[in-house]
Amino acid sequence: MHEMSLVHGVLDILEDSARKQGFARVKTVWLEIGALAGVDPEAIRFCFDAVTRDTLADGAELDIIPVPGQAWCMQCCQAVTIAARTQPCPRCGGYRLQVTGGEEMRVRELQVEPI
């Protein structure tokens, strides 16, 4: 359940941003989660509600933006999209894939209320 640690990381980012940018409450959090980031968006959602209780983001809406998995197929010399690490290249069926994107977990944007 490392989603719990990750959501604590999100809360750290929110609190740090609140100090630097001067806001009191967070109403919406847009989170980018890559298909290959190794986290379950539903678990993130569950932890988010638990972790943000009685914080500046209590009751905030969490909007998870999925980012597709990207890989370079060494066989096809082509960029391809994959939904999971265990998937073969959708073009040639091979597994000579170098993951190039979709591993990110990032707080992209916040909707906030001022102090």
Added chain:
Amino acid sequence: MCTVCGCGTGEEAVHSHDGHAAPGYRPVAGGALHFGLGPAGAHVGGMSQDRLVQVERDILGKNNGYAERNRKLLAGHDVLALNLVSSPGSGKTTLLTHTIERMRDELPIAVIEGDQQTSFDADRIRATGAPAIQINTGKGCHLDAHMVGHALEQLPPLDHGLLLIENVGNLVCPAAFDLGEAHKVAILSVTEGEDKPLKYPDMFHAASLMLLNKIDLLPHVRFDVEQCIEYARRVNPAIEVILLSAQSGEGMEAWLDWIRRERQARAVRQRALRHVSGHSRTGDQAA
């Protein structure tokens, strides 16, 4: 282009700012409605007056910052750090004690042990004479770079040595956390089933080396070695594989050679880096 990871073609998912909008105006004196008094100081159709703050920050950024600090510290002392990951019961601690016994005359070795509870593993390591720090994660399912940074403060100096970090037995969560190690090494024992690399792909993707342990038990279990390696290479075409048994000693020399090779490769890289930075300093002075 994204300023964090440099990606240029990420799909822009559309998110709506509607639906949870506070009224975008406030009554002011004289019965007028002012649309520019919200936090944003402006009004855009369809947007609430709450401010939108661009953050673009990596959730693991804090951990990765600590990991970089650990990595620099370890490089400064010429220490090769390996992060050993596996499910519980794969034989990590036995592998470590046997590794220490075979290598301790060659170089200084220290161990950081991660478990939810008890110091059993650190006690087993200390019995070999090597210094060991036990980290109990309590409810935690993985080590993070911050914990390892504190453990490093407790360890005696380890110049030109080997640091073995035994992560919490868990094939899922430790995959995501960089501790500052040179490599993750995944240990899989033949009693676990050859399909583990496909069941836990993130871990085998993150590892540079897979140690197939307990091969002395192969005659007694159904485990397809070739299939297992093929599965591991599906999720990580570059993964190296060594078959061994920490208990019987078979294959141990190949593992020790891998460590020696990594140490040499590291030393060559460090020298090259010093060479390059020496040149750039000369260049600075000339300019």
